[in-house]
Structure formats: C-alpha cells, structure tokens
Amino acid sequence: MKVLKPWLGCLMSILMLFLLIVPTMAAAAEGSGKTIVVGLSADFAPYEFHKNIDGQDQIVGSDVELAKRIAADMGAQLQIQDIPFDSLLPALSSGRIDMIISGMTPTEDRRKNVDFSDSYYVSRQVIMTRAEDKDKYATFDSLKGAAIGVQKGSIQEGIAKDIEGAKLTSVDKISDVVLQLQSKRVDVAVMEGPVAEGQVANHSDLAISAAQIPDSDTEMAIAVKKGNTELLAQINGTLAELKKTDAVAKFVQEATALNSDEKAAPDNIFSIFWDYRHYYATGVQYTLLLSALGVLFGFVIGLVVALLRLSKLNVLRWIAMTYIEILRGTPMLVQLLIIHYGIAQTFNIEFSVLQSGIITLSINSSAYLAEIFRAGIQGVDRGQTEAARSLGMSYGMTLRHIIIPQAIKSVLPAIGNEFVVIIKESSIVSFIGVADLMFQAQAVRSITYSALYPLLIAAAIYFVMTFVLSKLLGMVERRWSVSDKR
Template identity: 75%
Template structure:
C-alpha cells in the first residue's frame, strides 16, 4: 500500500510540473519579438541539415532569405522543421508565421493562404536509375510508369498529368531515392537543384533529358490569409534581395555547401568518394541518436505515467454504478481505441490550436497524445485486473465496516495493479515504438533524428537500420527488466 501511495504522489507531482511549471518556463522564454518559420529540412539546397563544426544546423538558401526577413523586421528567427504536407495546417493554426520551403503558389493553396512575390524560379526534372536514362527520353515514354513524388508538392501535381502514371507519394526526398534504388518506382519528378544534389551523391541515379512542358515553377513565401503587414515586410525584403541578385547567390552557395564543393572538392571527387558504412554513420552521428533516445524514453515514460493515472480513473468510471459515468468511460475508450493515433496527434496539435487558440508545444502535444491513447488501453487492463480480484475480498472488507472507496484503495486496487503489472509493462514497450509517430510534428525523437541523418548522409537505408536496432535494444532491455520485476512479485506470492 505504501508503494501505491508513493507511486500516486510521484505521478501527481510530475503532472503538476508538466502542467504548471513547464508552461511558465516556456512563457518566460517567449519574450521579445520573434518570427517563426516553418519548413521541411530535406530539400537541399533550399533547406537541409548539415553537421557544421560538430553542431546540427538547418541551412540553405531559404534559411538565408528567412534570416534577412527577420533582420529587416528586427525580430528573432525561429525555425520549425515539419513534414511538408503539415506546413499549411501549421500555418493555418497559427503555430508558425510563414512558410519558406520551396513552395509553389498554386491557385488551390491561394484559397487558404497568401503568398509573397516570387523569389526564385526553378525547373522540374525527371530522375531515374542511370541504366534507364535511354529508356525514358520523352514524357510519352513515362506512360504507365511508377512515379515517385513528395507528398503535397507541385511535383505530385505534375506527375498526375502523366497518362496512366502510378504515383507513389512519400514524405521525404530521401524516401524517393530509396524507392528508385530499390526498384519500387521507375522514375521520379523532382525540383532541379534538389535532383542535382541527390544525383551527385547517388552515382547509380541520373537526370534524364526529358523536357517537362511548362515546368518552370515559381517559389514564394506563404503567410496566413489576411496578414498584409507581414506580407508587405516580406515583399520589401525580397525586392532588395532580387535587385542585388542575392537569391541566386544564396542558392549557389547552398548547393556548394551541401555537395561538399565549398571544401574545394570537385563533382568527380565527390562521386568517387567512398560512402560511409553503417558503423561509420552510427559513430559519426551518435550524438543525434543519443538525443533521439532521450526524447523517445521521456515521451514513452510520460505517456505511460499519465496514461496510468487517466486509465485508472476511467476504469473506475467504467465500473461505476452510475450509468452516465459508465457511458462516458465507454465512449472515451471506444473513440480512442477506434481512431488512429496520427489523427489524434493532428487534432491535438493543429485542431485545438485552430479551434480554441491553445498552442501546445510539439513535446506537449506528443505527451498528451501518447497519454490519452495509452490510457484507453490501460483502462481496460485495469478493469480486467479489478474484476479479477475475488469478490469475496470486497464482501469481507464491507462486512468489516470499510466503505466502498476504502475497500478499493486498500484492498482491490493494490492487488489489481500487481496482477496486471506485466500488461502495463507491455504497454510501455508498445508506446516506445509508437512514439515514433510524434516525429511527424517535429519532435526530435529517435525517428526524427534518423531522418535528419538520412538527409545529411544521403544514405536512405542505413540510418533507419540503426534506429531499428536501437528500438530493439531499448525494448529488449525493458522486457528483461519487467521480467525480473514479475519474477520478484511471483516469488512473494509463493511464500
């Protein structure tokens, strides 16, 4: 019983810190004028991650433009790395002030956001495997081909115009490369300078001679609908940059930085350079993975901890004699177990911000999502544990004059928790793996860091294998620790 009391005290202490102290700390940091820029940092040379002097940085031509906009406004620049197809929801919900991520101002997008003047015009190209360049020479030759594109991009719209094409949309450019190298797709539609960098680091791929009709696409900065003040400031900065031809210089410098040419290496030397093996990648980027492990374990621990509290409360409501409480508990459980966690994450992170103007940080949104999702399953686990306690113990306690609440606190719940502890541990293991979904909104967990390493190294598969191995080690160690605890509890039952 003392253990249970200590556990509840710890849970509520952490809950108070999370709900009270953390927001106060965040508010203390939100002083001064700032501008938040959303982008997808896998679109070199416009925005990409680079290990500079041992530090992970997001760099690129779009970053230089964003820095100049912020400087002209006298504001601090903050960058949020978000999946490309989540950028517009993030802007619409007010989580970011503008999008600068090589975005094309299409008529469809203009219905929801306002765009700045064009700051760069890029070309679109077709990338395929080197041995297939003779196979694909015209747009007609792509008829019926499997085409890889980035989800939500202008390239996806272009690919839809290819007769009979089978589109394979993915979130990351590195995933497109993996599709090509594994023969999952025949070709890919990509933005010109992005394709140049990828081909430079993937000698087995090549850019075809296919000329895509009307493929020159403009790039512009997106802001919330009606934000004319910010739009005017952005356009003023862009006019100065274009008048001095600085945008082209930003793009060229970013390409050299990304390709390695800024260090004096030629394109031929870069292509001939041996690619790092999986062990080199792990060692060189061990700090990325270590940071990801910390976030993953923290998210998982908080998810199970708060899920434990909420789940226990919901299970008691589920067993209540009051029908309204039972109905509410059943509805809560069925909705959370019957909807995908990704949908829950997006509703909490973007939907609540848009509907109620409550902006959780990415970390808070991740913890809340994991907690409520876990609580629905834990509630049923607790219910099974409580119902598994011999009814005679309840009757004996009540015959001794104990109230229903005292009986549950002192007799039933401690035994129920002990009996379902292995199931709770299994839920912890599941949450560790499912926590990878929070990388979708920009939480720097293990999966997020693995994607960053993919972008930096141009290695599509090895960083994922490393992440999978780390997930296995974490869950294996946790399973063994839970086994030890279970055996100790079993030993006490046998005495």
C-alpha cells in the same frame, strides 16, 4: 504495494500541474521577445537541409538565408521548425508558424487557404531515374504509364498526375523518393532541378533524364496566414531589396556549394552510426522522455478511467466508455494532429511539439490501460471486498489497499506490453517535428544520402530499448510473484 495512496496522489498532482502550466508556458514563450517562426521541410537541399557543422546539427540552405534576412529586417529573432512538407500548411493555418519558406509553389489551390508573397526564385523540374534506365526514359512521351515517385503535397505531385497513365507513389521525404527509385518500386521521380543534382552527385546509380517537362519552370514564394497583410508587406519589402542584387540566386549557389563540399558518409552502417552517434543519442533522450511521461500520465489517467468505468453511476460509466471507444477507435496520428493543430486553431491554445506528443501518447495509452485495469479489478475475488468491508474498511480504503494492488499485480504483463508499445509508437511524434529517434534518423538520411542504413540503426536502437524494458519488467514481475509461492 501495501499503500497506493501517497504515490498515486503524487502522480495526480504532477499530471494536474502539467496540464495547467502547458498553455501558460506557450504564452510566456511568446511574450519573451519578438520572434518570427518559419516552417520548412529540411530534406530539400540546397534550399533547406541538415548539415553537421563544427559537431552541431544545423539547418542550412538558401531558404534559411532568406529567412534570416527577413527576420533581420523585421528586428525579430528567427525560429525554424522542421516539419514534413505536407504538414506545413496545417501548421500555418493553425498559427503554429508565421510563414512557410520551403520552395513552395503558389498554386491556385493553395491560394484559397493562405496568402503568398511575391516570387523570389524560379526553379525547373526534372526527371530523375536509375542510371541504367537513363536512355529508356529520355523523352517526355516515354513517361506515359510509368511508375513515378514524388514528394507528398509538392508541385511535383501535381505535375506527375498530369502524365498520361502515370502510377504515382507519394511519400513524405525526398530520401524516401530516392529509396523508392533505388529499390525499383518506381521507374522515375519528378524532382526539383538542384535537388535532383544533389542526389545524383551522391548516388552513382542515379541520373537525370534528358526528358523535358513542358512548362516546368515554377515560381517559389513565401506563404503566410490568410489576411496577414502586415507581415506580407514586410516580406515583399525584403524580397524587393534582395532582387536588386540577385541575392537569392547567390544564396542558392552558396547552399549548393555547401551541400557538395562534404561527400556522403561511407556506405557502411557501422561508420554511419559512429559518425552520427550524437544524433541518435539526442533522439534516444527525447524518445525516453516522451515514453516515460506518456507511461506516467497514461497510467494515472487509465486507472481513473477504469474506476469510472466500474462506477455505479450510469453517467460516469457512459463518459468512461465514450472516452475509451473514441481513443481506441481512431488512429493515433489523427489524435496527434487534432491536439497539435486543431486545438491551436479552434481554441487558440498552442502546445509545443513536445507537449503535444506527450499528451497524445498519454491519452492514447490511457484508453488501453483503462481496460487492462478494469479486467484486473474485476478479476479480484469478490470475497476480498467482502472481507475488507466486514473489517470496517470503507470502499475507498478497500480499493487502495486491497483491490487495486492485487489488480495491478495480476495484469502486470499486459501493462508491461503496453509500455513497450508506447516506446515504439512514440516515433509518430516525428511527424510534427519532435526531435526523437525517428526524427534524427531522418536527419541522418538527409545528410548522408543513405536511404536505408539510418533506419536500420534506428530499428536496432528501438529493439535494444524495448528488449531492456521487457527484461526489467520481467524482473519486477518475478519479484512481486515471490509471495505467491510461499
């Protein structure tokens, strides 16, 4: 605590290096070879889903096989990005992915923003309900006024909206739709036929209703960025060859068999944790990395912004105040989407999902830390500054050696609380596909068909991490306060 200058300079150097190399890293990755990036939502068995094969988590399914065939015909390396379904179109529009193969229906609204390939598969929509209510919702008319669960942004959401008096609950994941149904928050769910069959096969308390949805057969097509005619022509060429042998239908059959050859994990939270512990271990690594870098950069940026906030120059104070108010006054999710999708679309600077997560956590945290630092600096007795200046110390030396060390010491509990918050809020980055703890918990939900237990395990791990951090910060605080008692 005696001299802040060396390590502060080091942190600033790391921050500047990170910000400078982020865009070039993305560009270098692009130039390393021809790669086709496919976006999908891997909770949609048998089309795309997570599966543990030879101890490794893999995304498999009929759409994945289709993507492999397209990439092979193009002579490109396939890269798959697992993204929530309602974020797929923004990812495509911003250029973060080259195509969407995720059981997507080419509706007129979607055609306004993206181009679609020829149809590659026709699916049917069904009504899934609790087994005890199967006869209650046996006809389409019986759905009038019912509470219906659907996946957000899906064609099923549009179908449910057309049901008279329906009360919709739209969620991100199929597993969340199932949880809504099992917890009796909704009466029925509109779901893709094969997807519903997979859920029913793994949940004895669920059933597919006899209710027939009028005109429910829907086509699936591949989405590409608007105007990308070259890629569209290549995709349609591959689809034409596959249709000659009805290959896509075979892909669906094989994926269905692959999905059903391993039954769901035992309905036991301890068994699920142990069987899928490597998923959670990977998630913890990403969460700790995100949190550590978010804390590091947030600390440095926050300290700089706090000093600007206390500057005698009005323009610097205005810049700092604007920075703080904007970041504190907007949701972190909005900031994440702007950084990940908006910057890529507007400035053609593509951060990786990990980089976008780190930047978002850093700047969001820095706004709160800036106000904490400002309060700490203003809380230091002015006599300290006057004494230092009387000894011939410059303003900068006074800040580094006298004011800032005492300020940080006084606000350490508030800083520690912000660090704990960052660990918990880092879960938001799973929304763009970072394989953190929350992302891995969702993957386990998809594999095991257990809607609740994987989340409880994740919650317990988050608690352990934040509890340990709180205790460590408490030890540091007590150690620094020893001198105050002398």
